[in-house]
Structures are given as C-alpha cells and as structure tokens.
Amino acid sequence: MAATHLTCRECKTEYPLDASYVCNRCFGPLEVTYDHSALGSPDEVRRRIQGGTQNIWRYADFLPLTTPPAAAGRRSSQVGLPAGCTPLIRADRLAERLGLKEVWVKNDAHNPTHSFKDRVVSVAVARARELGFETLACASTGNLANSVAAHAAAFGMPSYVFIPSDLEEQKILATGIYGTNLVKIKGNYDDVNRLCTELSGERDWAFVNVNMRPYYAEGSKTLSYEIAEQLGWETPDRVVAPIASGSLFTKLAKGFDEWLELGLITGSTPTMNGAQATGCSPVAQAYEAGHDVCRPVRPDTIAKSLAIGNPADGPYALELARRTGGGIDAVTDDEIRAGIRLLAETTGVFTETAGGVTTATLAKLAARGDIDPEERVVLVITGDGLKTLDAVRDTFSAFEIPASFDAFVEQVEGAAVSV
Numbered sequence: 001m002a003a004t005h006l007t008c009r010e011c012k013t014e015y016p017l018d019a020s021y022v023c024n025r026c027f028g029p030l031e032v033t034y035d036h037s038a039l040g041s042p043d044e045v046r047r048r049i050q051g052g053t054q055n056i057w058r059y060a061d062f063l064p065l066t067t068p069p070a071a072a073g074r075r076s077s078q079v080g081l082p083a084g085c086t087p088l089i090r091a092d093r094l095a096e097r098l099g100l101k102e103v104w105v106k107n108d109a110h111n112p113t114h115s116f117k118d119r120v121v122s123v124a125v126a127r128a129r130e131l132g133f134e135t136l137a138c139a140s141t142g143n144l145a146n147s148v149a150a151h152a153a154a155f156g157m158p159s160y161v162f163i164p165s166d167l168e169e170q171k172i173l174a175t176g177i178y179g180t181n182l183v184k185i186k187g188n189y190d191d192v193n194r195l196c197t198e199l200s201g202e203r204d205w206a207f208v209n210v211n212m213r214p215y216y217a218e219g220s221k222t223l224s225y226e227i228a229e230q231l232g233w234e235t236p237d238r239v240v241a242p243i244a245s246g247s248l249f250t251k252l253a254k255g256f257d258e259w260l261e262l263g264l265i266t267g268s269t270p271t272m273n274g275a276q277a278t279g280c281s282p283v284a285q286a287y288e289a290g291h292d293v294c295r296p297v298r299p300d301t302i303a304k305s306l307a308i309g310n311p312a313d314g315p316y317a318l319e320l321a322r323r324t325g326g327g328i329d330a331v332t333d334d335e336i337r338a339g340i341r342l343l344a345e346t347t348g349v350f351t352e353t354a355g356g357v358t359t360a361t362l363a364k365l366a367a368r369g370d371i372d373p374e375e376r377v378v379l380v381i382t383g384d385g386l387k388t389l390d391a392v393r394d395t396f397s398a399f400e401i402p403a404s405f406d407a408f409v410e411q412v413e414g415a416a417v418s419v
Contacts, residue, residue: 002039003064006030006214009316017064019131019211029312030214032064034258042263046233049225056084056119056222062258063222064215065126080125080154081147083118084222086110088230091379094346098366102376104236106227107349113150113174114384115143115352116248120219121208125151127215128206135159135205139196141189141244141305142171143383148208149178160205162192168304170387188299190310220248224255227378228265235260235267238371240362241380242354243274243283243328244306246313252380253320270378272320274328275361277301277353281330283314292318302333302391303353305383327370331360337395339363340385350385358382 006015010028021030039045039061052058060068069080086108095103111118121144125136137160138148145161152159161175165184176182185192193210200210208216228235235256243249253272259265276284279301282294294314299307311317321328331339336353339360344350351359362379365371385392399415401407 001064001066001068002034002036002061003032004035005033007033019128019133019206021211021213032214032218034062034064036061036258036262039262045262045264049229053082054085055082056122056219057082058085059222059225062225062255063123064218065123066130069126080122080151081112081118083111083122083219084226086226088227088378089347089349091347094343094379095377097342097346098363099373100366100371100375100377101373103362104227104231104376104378105343105347105349105381106223106378107381108223109349109351109355109381109384113143113146114387115147116220116223116380116382117143117147118151119222120144120216121147121151123219124206124208124212124216125155125157128208128212129155131206133204133206135203137196137199137203137205137207138162138209139189139193139207140209141307142167142175142387143305144209145175145180145182146171146387149175149180149182152180153178162196164188164192164304164307166304168388168390170389174387189308190296193308217247217251220251221255221258223248223380224252225259228256228259231376233265235265236270236378237267237375238271238273238326238377239380240273240275240358240365240377242306242358242382243276243311243314243317244308244354245311246274246283246317248380248382249274250313250316250320253324269324272324272326273361273365274317274321274326275358276328276330277303277306277336277357278330278332279303280307280309282309283311283317284328284330286314287318287321287328294318301336302388303336303357304388305352305354306357327365329361329364331357331364335360335364337391340392341395343381344385349381351381352383352385352388353391354383355381355385356391 008023008028011026108116159180280299296310336356340356
C-alpha cells in the first residue's frame with residue numbers, strides 16, 4: 001500500500017501503521033503519510049480510477065489499507081456497505097436566489113446510512129479488520145452512530161455505540177435497529193468522547209474515532225476526490241462545509257492538495273469556508289477573535305451533529321481557512337431552519353440541521369459579498385433531513401379543506417404559493 005507510516009502533525013515524529021492516534025512525545029495528533037512514487041503517470045491513475053468500483057474504493061491508491069476491498073472483489077462480505085459516488089448537483093435556482101453564477105451541491109445523504117460518515121467508517125472498519133480487531137465502537141453525535149452500527153451488522157461484528165442521551169430520536173432509532181449495544185450517556189458529546197478515550201485504553205476494541213482516528217479521517221478525502229472527478233478533474237473555486245471536530249473540513253483540503261501535487265487535477269486549493277452553529281461555535285469564535293486555538297464551549301444548538309464543544313482539529317481548521325483566504329462563520333438556530341428550507345425549496349434536497357448550517361453560511365457569505373459572482377462554489381451537504389425532523393416542525397403550513405372542488409378553489413387556489 002502507498003501508506004508508509006503515521007506522522008505527528010506537530011513534532012513530525014514517525015510511528016508504525018498501528019492503532020495509535022496521539023504522539024507519545026508531544027501529544028499531537030497522528031495522521032497517515034503516503035509514498036505515491038509508484039502510482040504511475042497521471043493519465044494511468046485517472047484511467048484506473050475511472051475503471052474502478054462505484055464506491056470510495058475506486059480511490060484505493062490514496063487510502064491506508066494493505067488490501068483494499070476493491071482488490072478483493074465486489075462481494076458485500078469484503079466491501080460491507082459501499083459508500084461514496086454520491087451526486088454532485090448543479091443548483092442553478094439556489095445560485096440565482098443568492099445572486100451567484102455557479103453553485104453545486106455535493107449531496108452525501110445518498111450514502112448507505114444517509115450521511116458522509118459512511119465514508120470514514122468504511123475506511124476505519126477496513127483497517128481495523130486488517131489489524132485484527134473483532135469489536136467496533138465509537139463516540140457519536142448521531143450520524144457516526146448510525147454508520148458504525150450498520151457496518152458492524154454488515155460484517156457480523158459486535159459493536160458498542162456511545163451517544164449523548166439527548167440525541168435526536170430519529171438518530172437513536174436508526175442506530176438501535178442494527179442490533180448494536182447502544183449506550184446513552186448523561187452528558188454532551190465531549191463527555192461521551194472522554195469516556196470512550198478511557199475505554200479505548202482498557203478494551204481491545206476498534207474505536208473508529210479514537211484509536212482508529214488516523215485511518216477514519218482519511219475517508220473524508222474521498223469527498224474531494226469525487227468532487228474533482230465530477231467537475232472534470234478540476235478543483236472548485238470555493239468549498240463551504242460544516243465544522244464539528246474540524247476533521248472533515250481539513251481533510252477536504254488535503255484531498256484536493258494531494259491530487260494537485262500529483263498532477264491529477266487542475267486548479268488550486270479552493271477557498272475554504274467553514275460553518276458552525278452559534279450555539280456551538282468554538283472555531284468560529286476563535287477565527288473572529290484572531291486566535292490560533294479554540295476555547296471549549298458547552299453546546300446548545302439544534303445542530304446536534306455539529307455539537308462538539310472541544311474540537312480536536314479546531315486549530316488546523318483555523319489555519320486552513322486563513323491560508324486559503326476563506327473564513328469560519330456561525331449561524332443561529334433560526335438561520336439553520338431557514339437554510340434547510342432554502343435548500344429544499346431551490347434544489348429538492350432535504351438536509352439535516354448540519355446542512356442547514358452550511359446552506360445558511362453560504363447565504364451569509366453571498367449577502368456579505370464575500371463570494372465573487374463568477375466563482376464555482378461547492379456546498380457540502382453531509383446528512384439527510386429525515387434524521388432531524390423536529391428541526392422543521394411548525395416551519396410551514398398545510399391546507400385542510402373538505403373534499404370539495406369549490407373548497408379547493410376558494411381556500412387553496414387563491415392562496416397557493418410558488419417557489
């Protein structure tokens with residue numbers, strides 16, 4: 001495999017490709033390092049990708065596995081739940097509403113458990129199986145819980161899923177149905193994560209976002225690969241994406257940068273804009289204040305999938321936003337609901353609250369004049385609106401009339417709205 005070792009992002013100490021996630025010398029986070037010198041020419045690599053499977057394993061050359069599932073065949077026993085290859089939709093009506101020329105929506109709600117987490121879990125589980133782990137586990141704000149439980153079921157592996165007890169009912173139901181050991185913690189996500197970090201030192205389990213985190217995080221790069229491939233092997237000018245821990249946001253840029261360096265795509269690193277909810281916006285607050293680190297906060301927002309008060313990759317998200325000329329904004333719960341409605345009315349895509357955060361941030365950027373009208377902008381939608389139904393309750397009205405033609409004409413036709 002092209003992956004050669006783990007490297008500390010702070011002091012650059014190198015480690016073997018095992019179940020490690022933090023540097024022993026400086027406690028910095030570890031990430032996967034690759035040697036792509038044997039890949040072949042850019043034309044050869046592009047042909048290999050285009051002839052690959054219709055899931056993330058078409059990008060196996062850029063993922064940290066000894067034997068990627070794609071190489072073992074397309075059997076479900078090898079691939080598990082095939083994630084990726086989700087639609088990139090040209091959103092002309094959304095662009096027109098915002099006064100922009102070209103907006104694309106990357107709709108990752110089309111993954112098996114209806115969120116981008118299937119990408120990262122696919123990679124984490126595949127690597128965990130290579131390392132000999134037999135039990136899966138995670139700390140989750142919802143989407144990851146769904147994905148880990150489903151992947152464990154697909155592979156016939158026992159699993160433990162730890163969540164805050166006040167998680168949305170839809171996400172709890174969509175996790176427990178897979179037969180996982182579902183553990184509800186009386187606390188927020190940061191409390192859940194602390195417990196899982198402690199357990200990872202005492203149990204021989206693969207915690208996908210703790211001891212498997214370096215591999216797990218690499219799955220997010222496949223979003224960038226797909227976007228570039230779907231745009232004709234070019235980068236967009238700007239990407240607007242949500243920030244929870246900051247991992248997705250930073251790995252999106254890493255994916256583009258890898259392919260630019262290898263000559264697989266044209267363009268440059270996109271301007272990166274991050275989106276948070278004001279009720280949990282440690283990265284946005286640090287950005288506004290000009291700080292390089294994030295001050296932890298206690299989450300209080302309807303966007304529970306982004307409610308991480310102490311984001312592990314916050315400092316790296318700040319650096320990325322500044323380096324690319326982007327920024328990090330926060331939007332209120334009311335703006336989140338309006339963002340969900342705006343995306344639905346103009347594209348037919350119903351997103352969860354995290355997508356409402358991202359769409360509302362795009363609208364804010366456009367209204368401020370931060371986006372050149374000629375830019376090609378990609379809006380990253382990470383989850384399905386059916387996961388957070390309570391957020392849109394009472395945000396629209398319905399006609400209720402007798403079963404009468406005259407009643408329809410009198411009460412509906414004259415008052416009907418068009419979008």
